[in-house]
Every structure is written in structure tokens, then in C-alpha cells.
Amino acid sequence: MGLEVAWAPSPAPWELQRQIGDDSVDFGLAVLSRWPIISARVWRLPIGGGVDLARIALGVDLQTPGGPLPVLTTHLSALRDGSWLRQRQVAVLGEALRTLDAGSRRSIVTGDLNATPDADEVRALTGGTSTPHVGMRFVDAWAQTRPAELGRTLDPANPHVSGDVPSGRIDYVLAAAGGAEARGRVRSTELVGVEPVDxxxxxxxxxxxARLRC
Incomplete structure (x- = not known):
């Protein structure tokens, strides 16, 4: 695709390999960018018991026309009753963001947080909780542009989703709300990949x- 790539393999891919019956497949996180990737760093997140996988966060600095842009992407625990664990993971994201952002208040956070917008772990990022949060407040791009729409990213209408999985919006693009650039930063959002191809x-x-103004 002609894009810059930062790739961070999962430190424990074997559970997903077991689930799909193929140990030749690797798993991890990636950032693809039209702009140069200046640097990349990986953070290990706390993990739970059972089949919960090792979790990581991948942070990169992009050299954009408007200057360096910190981007952090992650995939939090999928444990059904794992809000307590995801809150611990978000606390580590806070440490990562303080290192990555370095006070610029320009960071973008993306990923599958495995939690709906009203969950404490998400509210810790969006400033909706009185409990200690990550030290920065992020704007939920979907909520800002489409507040009346559910925007389910996990939907039983998708044939890959099993019937016993609760539906909801659990995937996010979050933009740092601080600084002079905050107003009007999120221009539009939409769901993609909602129809089959072939x-x-x-x-x-x-x-x-999400389309952002940087």
C-alpha cells in the first residue's frame, strides 16, 4: 500500500493460534501511516487469568505536515467481567501517554477497548469519572460527531459475531482535548467494513x- 508501518507482535499469540487451529499465524498491533514514523515503542499491559491474552500498547510519533503527532493504539482485555483489569490497563496507557505526548496535548488513541462508552475504563480516558484517570482528557470522535447514533462496532448482524456476545460500540478513535487545536479537531466519523466484499x-x-484536523 506504500505506507509506513510500525508493527508490535503479541508476546503471547498461542491462545489465538489455538482458537483458529493455525500456529503459523502471528498476532499483534500495527500503525500504518502516510507520513514518516519517527519512532515506535511498546508497553506491556497487565493481564488476567484464564484465556485472556497478553496485552500491549504500541505508541508512535508521526512526522505530519503540522509537526510531530503522537499516536497510541491498543487492544484491552476481552474478559466479560474484566472492567477491573481494563482499568489497570488504562492506567498503564496513562503512563505511556505521558511519555509519548510529552505535554503536547495532541495525542490520538485508537483501538479495541472491549468496553462501551459508559464503562469506567473508557470514562477514565474521556474525563467522565472522578476516579484517577490518565492525566489527559480525550474526545470520543464518534460521540462528538454522531451523539444520537449507537455506532455498534460489535454487532450480531455480523456473521462473525456469536449470538451470546453483547453488542455495542467498543472500538474507538480518541483525540486529546487539550490545547488550542482541540476545537473542531474531529471533522467526521463513520463505520467501515459493514458490508461483505465477495x-x-x-x-x-x-x-x-475518523477524519481529524491536525
């Missing part, structure tokens, strides 16, 4: 496309 759905989750 009979195949791209994922069990729909994607979130």
Missing part, C-alpha cells in the same frame, strides 16, 4: 473511520 466480512468488528 461474500466475506473483513472482521468480527466494524471499523471506525
Amino acid at each position: 461474500g466475506v466480512m473483513a472482521s468480527d468488528h466494524y471499523g471506525v473511520l
Whole structure:
């Protein structure tokens, strides 16, 4: 695709390999960018018991026409009763963001947080909780541009989603709310990957496309 790539493999891919029956497949996080990736760093997140996988966050600095842009992407615990664990993971994201952002208040956070917007772990990022949060407040791009729409990214209408999985919006693009650039930073959002291509759905989750002004 002609894009810059930062790739961070999962430190424990074997559970997903077992689930799909193929130990040759790797798993991890990636950032693809039209702009140069100046640097990349990986943070290990706390993990729980059972089949919960090792979790990481990947942070990069992009050299954009408007200057350096810190981007952090992650995939939090999928444990059904794991809000306590995801809150611990978000606390580590806070440490990562303080290092990555370095006071610029320009950071973008993306990923599958495995939690709906009213969950404490998400509210810790968006400033909706009185409990200690990450030290920065982020604007939920979907909520800012489409506040009346559910925007389910995990939807039983998707044939890859099993019937016992609760539906909801659990995938996010979050933009730092501090600084002079905050007003009007999020221009639009939409779901992508909601229709099959040649009979195949791209994922069990729909994607979130956000257009940001940097």
C-alpha cells in the first residue's frame, strides 16, 4: 500500500493460534501511516487469568505536515467481567501517554477497548469519572460527531459475531482535548467494513473511520 508501518507482535499469540487451529499465524498491533514514523515503542499491559491474552500498547510519533503527532493504539482485555483489569490497563496507557505526548496535548488513541462508552475504563480516558484517570482528557470522535447514533462496532448482524456476545460500540478513535487545536479537531466519523466484499466480512468488528484536523 506504500505506507509506513510500525508493527508490535503479541508476546503471547498461542491462545489465538489455538482458537483458529493455525500456529503459523502471528498476532499483534500495527500503525500504518502516510507520513514518516519517527519512532515506535511498546508497553506491556497487565493481564488476567484464564484465556485472556497478553496485552500491549504500541505508541508512535508521526512526522505530519503540522509537526510531530503522537499516536497510541491498543487492544484491552476481552474478559466479560474484566472492567477491573481494563482499568489497570488504562492506567498503564496513562503512563505511556505521558511519555509519548510529552505535554503536547495532541495525542490520538485508537483501538479495541472491549468496553462501551459508559464503562469506567473508557470514562477514565474521556474525563467522565472522578476516579484517577490518565492525566489527559480525550474526545470520543464518534460521540462528538454522531451523539444520537449507537455506532455498534460489535454487532450480531455480523456473521462473525456469536449470538451470546453483547453488542455495542467498543472500538474507538480518541483525540486529546487539550490545547488550542482541540476545537473542531474531529471533522467526521463513520463505520467501515459493514458490508461483505465477495461474500466475506473483513472482521468480527466494524471499523471506525475518523477524519481529524491536525
